[in-house]
Amino acid sequence: MKTVIYEGIKQAIGQLLGNKLRSFLSLLGITIGIFCIISVKSAVDSLEENIRESFRKLGTDVLYLSKMPWGEDPFQNYWKYMRRPNPSYKDYEVINKHVSSAQLVSFSVFAGQKTARFKSNSVENSFIVGCTLEYPEIFNLQLSDGRFFTPNEYQNGAFCCVLGSTIAENLFPGIDPIGKTINLSGYKAYVIGIIKKSGNDIINPLKFDQAMIIPFTMMKKIFNTKPEGPFSNTSVSIKAKKGVNLEILKDDVIAAIRANHRLHPKESNDFSLNEVSLLDSFIKAFFGVLNVAGLVIGGFSILVGMFSVANIMFVSVKERTNIIGIKKALGARQNVILLEFLVESVILCLLGGILGLLIVLLTVMVLSKILDFDIFLSLNNILTGIGLSALIGILAGFIPAMQAAKMDPVEAIRK
Numbered sequence: 001m002k003t004v005i006y007e008g009i010k011q012a013i014g015q016l017l018g019n020k021l022r023s024f025l026s027l028l029g030i031t032i033g034i035f036c037i038i039s040v041k042s043a044v045d046s047l048e049e050n051i052r053e054s055f056r057k058l059g060t061d062v063l064y065l066s067k068m069p070w071g072e073d074p075f076q077n078y079w080k081y082m083r084r085p086n087p088s089y090k091d092y093e094v095i096n097k098h099v100s101s102a103q104l105v106s107f108s109v110f111a112g113q114k115t116a117r118f119k120s121n122s123v124e125n126s127f128i129v130g131c132t133l134e135y136p137e138i139f140n141l142q143l144s145d146g147r148f149f150t151p152n153e154y155q156n157g158a159f160c161c162v163l164g165s166t167i168a169e170n171l172f173p174g175i176d177p178i179g180k181t182i183n184l185s186g187y188k189a190y191v192i193g194i195i196k197k198s199g200n201d202i203i204n205p206l207k208f209d210q211a212m213i214i215p216f217t218m219m220k221k222i223f224n225t226k227p228e229g230p231f232s233n234t235s236v237s238i239k240a241k242k243g244v245n246l247e248i249l250k251d252d253v254i255a256a257i258r259a260n261h262r263l264h265p266k267e268s269n270d271f272s273l274n275e276v277s278l279l280d281s282f283i284k285a286f287f288g289v290l291n292v293a294g295l296v297i298g299g300f301s302i303l304v305g306m307f308s309v310a311n312i313m314f315v316s317v318k319e320r321t322n323i324i325g326i327k328k329a330l331g332a333r334q335n336v337i338l339l340e341f342l343v344e345s346v347i348l349c350l351l352g353g354i355l356g357l358l359i360v361l362l363t364v365m366v367l368s369k370i371l372d373f374d375i376f377l378s379l380n381n382i383l384t385g386i387g388l389s390a391l392i393g394i395l396a397g398f399i400p401a402m403q404a405a406k407m408d409p410v411e412a413i414r415k
């Protein structure tokens with residue numbers, strides 16, 4: 001077996017060296033096909049990982065109480081969901097008090113986009129988040145400078161704020177923002193912290209660069225925070241205790257909220273509990289389509305390359321017809337001849353596939369440096385490229401190899 005494989009490898013290299021131009025043109029289709037398929041798969045995988053990492057920031061152990069469900073198209077039952085009550089501060093208190101499986105519960109209100117000012121500098125469209133003390137911990141907010149508000153500041157409704165990096169850079173160019181006072185809708189608030197700049201994720205559900213976080217107790221003094229009011233974008237986030245299954249937490253929260261909303265046993269929930277896993281089906285479906293598109297794009301090149309390799313193998317069989325006859329006359333079995341030519345075909349395709357993978361690797365390295373986005377070539381895609389090349393080699397070489405294996409030794413020697 002080792003001798004057959006060695007002979008196949010040696011003959012494949014001989015074909016490449018003996019017919020450089022013909023071999024190069026024939027393998028070009030394999031190279032381009034593998035490049036197209038694996039480059040598209042690498043781009044899709046990188047994009048998918050980026051998006052998944054973005055959603056992981058929402059927390060895999062966190063439930064989100066809201067009107068709208070994440071697991072279906074909200075426009076299908078839009079008015080049904082719009083009639084639901086917004087999550088309220090009372091919901092937050094009830095969950096905090098009665099749900100023992102919850103480690104942290106936070107309540108937040110988005111007060112829309114406002115203009116923040118410091119002296120002659122101003123930043124428009126900065127969105128205001130009024131939240132409880134637990135909010136920064138649930139979302140793992142990191143600060144580049146300063147601190148979050150203390151329990152004493154929260155209880156007293158202190159006029160303090162934590163700024164996103166973009167707001168801080170524009171309001172305080174070259175100045176330390178900590179301790180400075182800004183103007184927000186006619187009210188003064190002193191800066192106590194700066195949120196660390198968000199990453200360059202394509203989808204960033206928690207991009208706080210243009211956010212201003214203030215205590216909910218402060219927000220109640222300057223904005224209408226009633227759930228049914230104009231600023232009704234409220235949210236309750238519930239983080240599970242360590243070791244508690246999310247389904248158990250969900251059951252506990254549903255029971256507490258149904259009791260708080262005084263729903264009868266036969267009435268449906270008038271709220272939705274969402275989690276990050278609900279987005280998986282959408283992500284898988286979307287990227288599944290992209291992967292199929294990449295397969296179709298590269299499939300035509302690979303098909304052309306496969307016929308080119310098959311052509312090389314037919315020529316190789318014809319050129320070595322008398323040698324095949326001699327081998328068979330000396331006792332070589334059909335399966336030995338068959339395997340010898342299959343190995344040769346696979347080696348040729350593997351060389352083309354490896355060349356395609358090298359081009360993908362170089363492209364990925366260049367794009368990662370040029371673009372502000374991390375693209376990677378995974379081990380799984382490398383193995384896919386190699387496996388696909390080997391499969392093409394088997395398909396392209398099978399018929400020529402069978403032709404060689406079934407030759408009559410006497411007729412072959414005469415030719």
